[in-house]
Amino acid sequence: MASNPQDEKLAQAGDADMLAKLGYTQELKRSFTKFEVLGIAFAIMGLLPSIASTLAFSLPAGPVGMVWGWFVASGFIFIVGLAMADLGSAMPTAGGLYWWTHYFSAPGWKNPLSFLVGYSNTIGLIGGLCSIDYGFALMLISVVVISTDGAFVPTNGIVYCVFLGCVLSHAVVVTFASKIMGKLQTVFTVANLLLIAATVIVLPIGRRAERNNAAYIFGETANFTGWPAGWTFFLAWLSPIWTIGAFDSCVHISEEAKNATTAVPYGILGSIGLCWGLGFLCMIVISACMSPDIERLLTTPFGQPMAQIYYDAVGKKGAIIMMTLLFLTQWLMGISVVVAASRQSWAFSRDGALPFSSFFSRISKRFGYTPLRAVWGCITLSCILGLLCLIAPAAASALFSLAVAGNNLAWFVPILARVIWGREKFVPGPFYTGKFSIPIAIVACIFLVFSTTLAMMPVGGPSVNPESMNYTVVINCAVWGGALAYYFIDARKWFIGPKITIDPDQLTEEQMQKMAEDRTVDLQLPPMIVKDGFGAEEKVVTVDV
Template sequence: MDRSSGSTTRGAKRAEAPVSQDTKLAEAIDQELLAVMGYKQELRRHYSTLQVFAIAFSIMGLLPSIASTLSFSLPAGPAAMVWADLSSALPTSGGLYWWTHHFAADKWKNPLSFLVGYSNTIGLIGGICSVDFVSVVHNGEWVASRNLIYGVYAATVAAHGILAILAAPIMHRIQSVCIVANVGLVLGTVIALPIGKSRTVEGINSATYVFGHVENLTTWPTGWAFMLAWLSPIWSVGAFDSCVHMSEEAINAAKAVPYGILWAGGACWSLGFLCLCVIAACMNTDPNVILKSPLGQPIAQIYYDALGKNGAIIFMVAMATVQFFMGLSITIAASRQTWAFSRDGALPFSKYLRVVSTRFRYQPARAVVGCAATSIILGLLCLVNSAASNALFSLTVAGNYFAWAMPIFCRIFWGQDKFKPGLFYTGRLSTPIAVVALLYMAFAITLSMFPTAGPSPSANDMNYTVVINGTVWIGSLLYYFLSAKKWFKGPRKTLDPASPTEAEHRETESEC
């Protein structure tokens, strides 16, 4: 039976493993902080700092992300692939819209919070679509139909929804395994590719080629083609907000969330740089050969050239496995944002979606189902053509970057006096870092709206990001001013300040 209450049954309490005093103390502090924000503890806290990091690191899925975005960077040559950096986020249990509401000027806090909540929610669901959409490798003779690709996609999303609910008791451990799988795939690639390539006639490319050779396979000016190559890291190194959305399930969240963000960004920057250097050193010196590979995927051709058919198959299977768990992780993160936004009554069917299931160990099971079902429905666009597919995937970058940028903007321009440092604080560098982050995210959003092939794209080559995200943003604001303005007043308090905290409630219950 699903219940919105956070109380535990005696049977469930007997089934749980003993909890250490340190963990109890950390949970009490976490719940007290949550109570200050007006929320009662409803989800189960069982994610360590490492496992919070694992959520973001798994969603970034470093090598699969690099592989799926090579088509953005290869047209500019190898040098553009290996320079990128991004690290910026705000750790808040209610999500980025909560911080926007907290820091924004009174006149704007409700509409901006509403806008950010929708942009983030739909952006994360778009992330499920982009991660779970399968590009099937082929041999140049057989090509998968759109119906088959959609069928695989829908089955994958459904599997992620089922796993996210049924495997909830061990999901934190699964995330730990994802760290090993992601790092193992990267290390396997950076070891195997150079060894295999060194045995070929062409050999390994020179450092001059890797770091200095620039090409332009687009109709844009060379300088702008180089800048567009940043779309690869913009797509790959993201998902920082996933740590934020897991904060109500994190132990010692005030440390776990910011450190998870920093570790994920640092790991992806360093390992990504290493991985891209090796790929550039081992790829064919003619990017056209890779982009037009009969295998259908540039990374598959690079593996094939260096390791042969069997080696390429092994690595592509490993990559598909890692990508499967990427989809599982982002389904979890998206469901937590959906649940939090529903808890504040902002989404359609909020009363249904905000319920926490006690049957499945205090998970927002209904929010998981809602995210999976929405992703499957949105995925129908993939049946139209590649332009429609890319338009769907564009929800992720611009939508989430906008959601990341807005609370930072509100804090700098309206909320400096409201900001109170937590356990992690960058001191005097806090504001300069925030300004740099805003400039980068403005650059990323702008860049994500350009057609990559050139300034005069056909209907199939057009980048519809501005259309899709503009519709989401304008539609959200219209919804707010025409309807939601009457009832959405920002985050709702679910805990009466005069009531005991959830920790006290459980302690009292255990004595009965």
């Protein structure tokens, strides 16, 4: 490839060349190391704050649901990570999920499936931000409730105001700390590890005279739902499914990662593996140290079962300290998920799929070659989705499942497309699971269908009312149905899938021929389109075959 001063400024030649093979010019600065790529996923997962936010899903199944539910579900999630690591190593780009979908799908399915995956992934990531910040609001308020001995009773309006302040604070930090965002992921990772260590030490000491035995921890079952006991155990999987649900952030940050073909799979599998092992440890400790009166934990006046568990172990002051550390760590999670969501939104805008794409696809050089407009676009939509807090707790809890269902579909479709249509097209990267690749992908698809079904079930039981209804099925079907309706009514006329933004003058004859060969094999590949420096004007670039 001919020398491009812009590429040399933003990335090493190997990374820029890899991106060029996928059709994109280097626009973001590659500042994330391999460990920092892992760090952004692990920081978003925010292991202990996420466990605390989702403990109401696993507690009804008792210690068996908490401990073994975590272990088994995390194992399946690791299998999904293996399938995604194969793809991420081979084709690392910020819009990876919908890019892979378009690349592997059959001609007639390329554009609609790619469009659907892009919207589902975008909304899923923004839903993840909403659920994290809603969890933050509940944790912060629980500290106030503890400090006033239950005299303070928050309204839905107060919860939303705290949520709103949290979301806006993230926007400010991501805007002005963009140049050191990679380094911050290491800080966030260390903060999460220290909180885990503190909890694993403090709880057993505080409950040393009242700890539960091994038979209780590993063998005690319960059922505080209207579902059969077996299904209640599966619903406990929602805790790890929601917690270990940010590993695709490694894909979205890939155009800012050094040596992306190895950093992306390392980040995906490393973050899942850490949460699998450390989360299993945390669940054992919590089960050992919590009160056996699970109903009391679920109905605690503090609003958070974890707050009651801390309170029982270390008293009022200790609980305030631990919950403060917990919500501060949860706040750090939100910063990282804003970064991931904005990169997906920017990539989808770069390909012209989101409303006002020419506006959101611009890069801010002043703030370190980052998609600043996409950041604030995600923040604005988060504030709107967060209005669910004003309806009822059941509606607000849909924010958790929205992230699960939206992202699950976005992970499922490209993996399935590779299995059904793309086996011959797949060219492995440095990380590859070899002959196990297809079986792994099939198991991953089965699990993703099952976990999406879980996310849409009412957790309290089959008998629902407006307060206990799980609105995930309504919200996600509206997103998916709306995306497909938008595509078939209007977008099919202009959406051609991922666009080629690389300047043809920068391509060698060999690269031009490779693109020509790809178009010969797959006639449905979109025309190669070059944007000007502002993303406003476009022209079709033809390649002679």
